[in-house]
Amino acid sequence: MKQHESYPLIPIQRGDGVWLYDAEGKRYLDAVSSWWVNLFGHNNPRIKEAIKQQLDTLEHVMLAGFTHEPVVELSEKLGKLTGLGHAFYASDGASATEIALKMSFHYWRNSGKSNKIKFISLQNSYHGETLGALGVTDVAIFKDTYAPLLMQSAQMPSPDFRLSEAGEGAETFALRCAEALEFYVSEHHHELAAFIIEPLVQCAAGMGMYPPAYLRRAREICTKYDVHLIADEIAVGFGRTGTMFACEQGEILPDFICLSKGITGGYLPLSAVLTTDKVYQAFYDDSTAKGFLHSHSYTGNPLACSAALATLAIFESDHSLHKNLEKTAFIVNQMQALTHLPVKYLRHQGMIFAFDVVTQNPQFSKLAYQAALQRGLLLRPIGNTIYFMPPYTIAEDEINFMVSATYDLVKAMQ
Numbered sequence: 001m002k003q004h005e006s007y008p009l010i011p012i013q014r015g016d017g018v019w020l021y022d023a024e025g026k027r028y029l030d031a032v033s034s035w036w037v038n039l040f041g042h043n044n045p046r047i048k049e050a051i052k053q054q055l056d057t058l059e060h061v062m063l064a065g066f067t068h069e070p071v072v073e074l075s076e077k078l079g080k081l082t083g084l085g086h087a088f089y090a091s092d093g094a095s096a097t098e099i100a101l102k103m104s105f106h107y108w109r110n111s112g113k114s115n116k117i118k119f120i121s122l123q124n125s126y127h128g129e130t131l132g133a134l135g136v137t138d139v140a141i142f143k144d145t146y147a148p149l150l151m152q153s154a155q156m157p158s159p160d161f162r163l164s165e166a167g168e169g170a171e172t173f174a175l176r177c178a179e180a181l182e183f184y185v186s187e188h189h190h191e192l193a194a195f196i197i198e199p200l201v202q203c204a205a206g207m208g209m210y211p212p213a214y215l216r217r218a219r220e221i222c223t224k225y226d227v228h229l230i231a232d233e234i235a236v237g238f239g240r241t242g243t244m245f246a247c248e249q250g251e252i253l254p255d256f257i258c259l260s261k262g263i264t265g266g267y268l269p270l271s272a273v274l275t276t277d278k279v280y281q282a283f284y285d286d287s288t289a290k291g292f293l294h295s296h297s298y299t300g301n302p303l304a305c306s307a308a309l310a311t312l313a314i315f316e317s318d319h320s321l322h323k324n325l326e327k328t329a330f331i332v333n334q335m336q337a338l339t340h341l342p343v344k345y346l347r348h349q350g351m352i353f354a355f356d357v358v359t360q361n362p363q364f365s366k367l368a369y370q371a372a373l374q375r376g377l378l379l380r381p382i383g384n385t386i387y388f389m390p391p392y393t394i395a396e397d398e399i400n401f402m403v404s405a406t407y408d409l410v411k412a413m414q
């Protein structure tokens with residue numbers, strides 16, 4: 001809060017498409033989709049209309065002992081899209097992580113393997129900031145303070161290609177990381193419940209990207225040693241990596257998929273954990289204690305589910321994944337101009353674009369954020385990484401503005 005004395009908060013009054021308007025009418029291009037949640041622009045007429053209609057019918061009912069049409073329809077749609085036929089709902093990403101971890105642990109317990117109680121994740125991973133989720137997160141700035149409160153987990157080498165040796169290809173490096181994973185799992189599988197990963201892009205690590213070959217190996221290793229694979233697609237799901245879900249690119253089926261962020265197009269808080277018949281069956285019992293006793297007040301909220309259904313309807317009717325291919329190509333092309341600046345690792349995966357600026361300035365991210373705002377652009381650099389994760393509705397002139405404003409501000413900071 002003290003820092004806000006020099007950097008006052010920006011009061012946003014309204015949004016429209018990729019633009020956010022402050023109280024004085026100054027506009028900012030939302031190049032980070034309001035922290036990765038918005039898919040089809042602010043003030044989207046179709047999502048708005050769906051919520052309004054639901055508001056006239058049923059705003060909320062508890063999901064214990066009751067059900068309603070939007071949640072049933074959404075579960076069936078998500079089941080088809082992910083290949084995982086059972087859904088459990090919550091309201092935010094961190095809760096989805098908690099649910100997946102608890103459900104994995106409880107599965108092994110119900111299956112007579114109560115020694116499988118540990119979790120592993122990737123180095124530089126991010127899975128949310130509640131205590132359980134923070135236990136498998138590996139970002140020092142969020143984690144260190146709370147370390148004494150957290151459950152222990154081990155971190156496997158990250159396949160982020162920026163960490164590879166000079167001259168080593170991204171895939172060779174990823175497979176080398178998978179070997180280290182296998183070595184660890186082969187020694188510890190008796191006590192391991194699950195391996196949780198962010199498929200293809202470690203977003204909070206500064207858009208660390210890795211090839212699908214790692215996912216395939218991770219799936220094989222987890223299957224071989226009887227350890228669950230949890231895919232945290234909270235950030236990368238719903239088309240961000242080019243396919244509906246990142247796991248599709250590795251042609252793998254995880255045991256759990258965590259979804260949130262883009263699920264409602266950025267309109268309302270909702271998350272879901274999808275899992276397999278096998279996991280479901282382990283809880284199917286007369287004994288209440290064998291059931292998955294986890295609840296949140298707003299589980300499966302009808303307004304949020306209707307926003308999610310409207311979002312999925314847009315994907316279908318507008319062929320968004322297909323259209324994004326062209327948009328990706330256009331953005332990649334425009335971003336070539338940035339190579340004239342001192343930048344490294346210009347990269348993209350679907351509709352996620354990033355590069356690292358070569359600078360010694362420890363304040364770089366804060367200064368670049370401020371400089372972008374002055375130019376009417378909302379960026380949230382992570383360390384030296386500048387990234388774009390814009391709403392899919394961004395138009396060509398808006399892309400040009402986003403890239404050229406970024407070029408100018410990086411140049412001005414040299």
Ligand SMILES: *Cc1c(COP(=O)(O)O)cnc(C)c1O
Binds near residue numbers: 093095126129198
């Ligand atoms: C944002 C994020 C979370 C946490 O979601 P919240 O809704 O902020 O709790 C978890 N995992 C990943 C990969 C994320 O990007």
